[in-house]
Amino acid sequence: MPKTSTSLTTAPGTTWLGHGRHLGPSPEQDVRRNLIALKAAGVIDDFLDLDPSDTFAADGGPAAAPTAREHAPVPDFSARRLFEARWRVHGDVTVRAQLRCYDLQGRPGDGEAAAWTLAAKAERMWDQRWPSPATMFWPDDDRTAWDHDPVAGLRLRTTNRLPSDDKEMRRLLKDCTRVSWNVHVVVHEAMTPDARGRRPLAHFLPPSLRHRVVEHRAAPEQFQIVNWAMKDLHVRVPRGGAVVLPTVPAGPGYDAEQFAVRSVFLDGSEPTELVEKVTAFADLPRALTAEAERVLDDLCHHWHLLTVEEELTHARELVARYAEALEAMTRSRDLYREAAELAQAALAEVTGSDSLPRPPSSGTAAASTGSPRTLLTKALGRFKDASKQDPRN
Structure with a gap:
């Protein structure tokens, strides 16, 4: 001992x-x-x-x-x-x-x-x-x-x-x-x-x-x-x-x-x-x-000898926790995908490449009147605003 x-x-x-x-x-x-x-x-x-x-x-x-x-x-x-x-x-x-x-x-x-x-x-x-x-x-x-x-x-x-x-x-x-x-x-x-x-x-x-x-x-x-x-x-x-x-x-x-x-x-x-x-x-x-x-x-x-009722309660807790974990993973995946799209849009505005996704036309038209630096700043600002939606922050 x-x-x-x-x-x-x-x-x-x-x-x-x-x-x-x-x-x-x-x-x-x-x-x-x-x-x-x-x-x-x-x-x-x-x-x-x-x-x-x-x-x-x-x-x-x-x-x-x-x-x-x-x-x-x-x-x-x-x-x-x-x-x-x-x-x-x-x-x-x-x-x-x-x-x-x-x-x-x-x-x-x-x-x-x-x-x-x-x-x-x-x-x-x-x-x-x-x-x-x-x-x-x-x-x-x-x-x-x-x-x-x-x-x-x-x-x-x-x-x-x-x-x-x-x-x-x-x-x-x-x-x-x-x-x-x-x-x-x-x-x-x-x-x-x-x-x-x-x-x-x-x-x-x-x-x-x-x-x-x-x-x-x-x-x-x-x-x-x-x-x-x-x-x-x-x-x-x-x-x-x-x-x-x-x-x-x-x-x-x-x-x-x-x-x-x-x-x-x-x-x-x-x-x-x-x-x-x-x-x-x-x-x-x-x-x-x-x-x-x-x-x-x-x-x-670290107790193992559960009653039938305790085993049922434990199983329900496991199901609920698995569901919470799955939901969190789904939210995380959606946020990362949205962030990737915003980043691609920002690059498209800076480079002017038509092969990359762009944000809505109204935002693009407004941003096109500025310099490339201004365009990148505005695009990254939208990315920052989107990241604030992450409930983990």
Whole structure:
């Protein structure tokens, strides 16, 4: 996947963005099986399985008709596979989503580990209680290793122990705020928890957040070290509490105190306050990385899974645009022909040749009384007046 950098664009409130790494075999096959099963069950309306290179003509290439997408960003051909799916939430709200798989760490070829990006867009503001777009493409089970964060060593849907080395911890947390699109939460354990206390935060989150949150756990003795590691981020985790890490740069509306929780009881009960803080953070306007912006642009400008009504509308737009192009070409041809006739007439007036076309006799008679220079000036003046009729000027 291309290197990530931050843009000044914020993600629209109608979108859901996620990314990660699939470390198991045959990632594309996992997606295909899940999409086929969900379509058969009526969970999704339809899906497409595409080779990105085959979409060139449909996205405004040489074989495409002139459309409104001609000036859209160039589609992403670095992905090795593109999947599109469409489903409905809340009864009649349509969601459209694209998932792309990329070669991971320079290891080419289908069937191997892959990086992935996922962008979804709804017809209204996104509700975190809606089903997660991730589970529309990836199997919603623990047997498939698709849920690894782009930052190596981290995984979604579970707890991640912070490194024991302080410098390694600092480097890791910096990478989380600069590289990852996911929401990162640091929880400090006041005492070593039992099995119930090790229950992941993801279990309590709304469905659309379960695959966007990475939970870091700091051991009881790491309290001072973890706060030292987060010093550059200008946040602190309370002893036995938690904090939601900011992005770099921090988005509008983020306040370290507002997104810290003083006490998290790791006894298996729902951490209500922490869930509220994470949900509120996820709803804040968030600056897109350059990679996330490109993924979102692809979803908006290079979409292929059309409904019957959309295909009919698209065909009508193509017919109308072809008609406009033909009319413009016809007007241009007529204007060039008229200009050529005027030029020939001007030459005829100057040279006095009867073999060349002449303008109407009244104009010729009036012009014949002048010098050749005057005749040419008047004729070219008529040519200039005619050119003003060109609607392109």
